[in-house]
Amino acid sequence: MAWKRDDPPTPSHPEPTATTPPRPVATSAPAPSPVSNEPPRRTDRATIGPSIFIKGDLSGEEDLVIEGRVEGRVDLKQNNVTVGKNGKVSADIFGRVVTIEGEVDGNVFAREQAILRQSGAIRGNITAPRVILEDGSRFKGSIDMEPPKETGKPAAAVRTIEPQRETLQPEQPRETVRTEAAGVKATA
């Protein structure tokens, strides 16, 4: 008789990074169920809420979900970036796995994979070793599927992208602070 093996629960988060130090500050990711006996799972994921508008460069060392508006540049080469259904991004996005469910007007550089969901739209170029376009998604631009070079940079990233100045919109200071506390920061 075989005994029932208790497999550890599969993390809902795609790929937690072991190198990222734990942070005591809660992110805006979905909260664990209050009746759960398990200790709260560290998500290492920051969320830019629907009411947030960020103009400038975003960088950091943890995953990011964008549900608001971002103009500028999103640079999280080691982490996953998701533009949620409400997200509207006018920026080049650098990430490991980049998932688009909202709208992006800019280029997407993914080190591992770029995913354009059915609800998503991209006007720009995608550079990634693997690209998934779901039927019904909207795309205008080019897809460069050359494997990444040894430098870890996507092949098409030779395009020079000038750093841009940033302006945090003053009308949402509280949300911005929460985003920074979660490990993703906007830099001048």
Add this chain to the structure above:
Amino acid sequence: MSWFSSTRSVGLRKEQIPVPAPPEPDVHRSLALAALFQEIRGRRVTVLDLGSAVGSNVEFFSQYGCKLFIEDLYAALSSRTPSGEGDLAGPEFFSEFLSVPEDTRFDVILAWDRFNYLRRKELAYFGEQLRRYTHPGALAFALMSYHKQIPAQPYRFKVKDERSLIYDRRTAAERPSPRYVPAEVTGLLKGFRVDRSFLLQHGIQEYLLVRE
């Protein structure tokens, strides 16, 4: 941002009256496609896809490690002429439509059935743009209908494998076909010649054109 809203507009290039649901997708052998893949195997190529973005095609082409440009010609035409009876799309339209970097040169053009949705002058104008962004030896894959009527909206083509295509009809409505014949095709697409041509049983003539 509303830059995609136009691609969802329907326009009168699509039938206005209610029509029955389109039939299930068909699978057809494609001799020209097989020839095309034979030509590009082992090369890193730059591809222009004039159809709509289809995930399975992107996945298929990913095995070639190519650079794929997707420019939905029909969507652009539809958004330009919502009444369906507007002026011809001129050189300016096609120049704006194909706004790729100036040094881009396509090795492969996947025209699918989109040429059927261009009037003769439009096809000539578009051919000039295609010639501009191709080197000699570039290949174009096109499907021309011999039927009197074509679907009111183009098919969504999915590459099943190197020898077969899935024809996904999106509407049962129809419109008149231009019924291009081979001599017309090469006459309008100046700078291209027919490398291979196959008339298939379901009334579609496949072309593999080569840039001279």
